[in-house]
Amino acid sequence: MTQTLEICVCTYRRPQLAATLTSLMGLERPSGYALSILVVDNDDHPSAAEMVETMATDAPIPLRYVHCPEGNISIARNGALAHSASRFLAFIDDDEVAPADWLLHLTREMEKTGADVVLGPVEADYADGAPDWMRRTRIHATMPVWVDNRIITGYTCNVLIDRQKPVLRDRLFDLSLGQTGGEDTAFFAKVVAEGGTIAFSPDALLRETIPPNRVSFKWLLRRRFRMGQTHGRLVAENGASFRLWTITVGKVVYCAGATVLQVFWQDRRNKAILRGALHLGALSGLAGGRGLQQYGPEFTQRQSE
Template sequence: MARVTVMIPTQRRPDGLAVAARSVFGQVGVDFAELELVIVDNDQVPSAKPVADALRKGAPCPVIYVNEKRPGVAFARNAGMARASGDFIAFLDDDEEAPSGWLAALLAAQERYDADVVFGPVKARAPAHIDQHRDYLERFFSRIGPAQAGVIDYHYGCGDSLIRRSALPDPVAPFAVERNFIGGEDDLLFGHMGAAGKRFAWEPAAWVWEDPVPSRLNLGYTIQRAFAYGQGPSAHCAAAEPRDNLGVARWMLIGVGQAAVFGLVAAVKWAVRAKDRAEWLDRAARGLGKTFWWGPFKIQFYGRTA
């Protein structure tokens, strides 16, 4: 049984998958005898299998390939969990690359703070040809946290995280399948864990690179995604048991105010072609998301495998 499982969910990104996996093989300060890599291919055809087979040759740890044909990010993560044997699960996305000290830093922080989940920074890097809104786009795809390591009372997403398996509400299928196509399955899980008193920690030394898919490096994608991120607080209150109607109403009112104020600022910034105009449009979109969060306004980002 592995002490640590590194899991990489993937969907039709063979080059990114290879980079992410090889960065796992390049880790230092870890015992590869206690490590396994689980690749979860969320595709109706096993498109990532040739990459996994090639990676397995000469790998310093077992490489386990899982083909989850059912479309959806929660299905993919749960399929990987069902095959993983580790006491700790480290998540790396297929557009990320981990420096050599990444995993050792996550494990050291977990032990230092007796943490149930450890999160690290994500540093996005856009290709050289991206000029317009470059700073905004790199910030959008990055995760920026405190400068100092320590226990935190909030959470981030799954990419670049280490989870103590025994702390999960369900160690085999912890991710909510109702979030398959819209994302946020990790936010929902960590929200439940936080409410149950689980301990979160932040380790700035456990950072990774992220190379966003080129088709996403534009405002058409990021503003839609900002709208979806904005839906999170309202949707989380609506999904609570019992349903937090007061919380839903509060977040919707906050959203109205943000959409109005930030939208006005964005309009002015756009009119004068201000360098930071995309930032304000993003904030306005997140406000709108808090207000319009239910069924017909949900945007599908995941689960398209046909």
């Protein structure tokens, strides 16, 4: 029996989308799967429509476009869930490129493990001039988070999900996180909390070219702080104990001390600072602090100024 698998690309004013779609057109089709591609445009105007529809005219894999405005990534992700009838959904970001065997590895891992979700890694490609410490530490790479040999959450930049599994039926992305980010972390954390399983396919590698605005320590600090906020918010939903508050404060203090002790070792110092920002964000999330905006028209305008 042939299974349906759709690759969803949520996009928002990204010129790299063309390269992403071009890479997807060269995918090898996993045996027993019928492939298609869905582009979900989250811009207030259908800015990607013409390019996608032009590519669709002679695409070797069926390609279609839907417009789900505006400036809230959760709206786009929920739009993918609503507009796709496929059992299996793969998500890839609109600034990534896929090798021909990407889906082969994801589907094989899901078939082998029976997992509800399978993640793959994302590696960063830097332009000339990027700081050496970023290259050495692979600070922009994306990998799963393991606790006690179990993956406890996931991400949408490289994932395959089985929508027929009970923990994924009717599950949606949180609209309140759609401009701050972390909506995918919350989505998959709840899958695991309700008994779902997440597997990892190390060979299902995607690559992402890091744009100039993200090759900055300030951007990394904001991102780590926001990640911490999401974690803190999820924990707070179930009630945060005094012990947890104490542990989180202790982690902030530890990272501050590690920063001082390693001040002359750039790689270690910067990683300690970023780790501290993560835990500070967790404190903010536990306290119900307002999330940092990462998406939407207002954020895009500030980034361009």
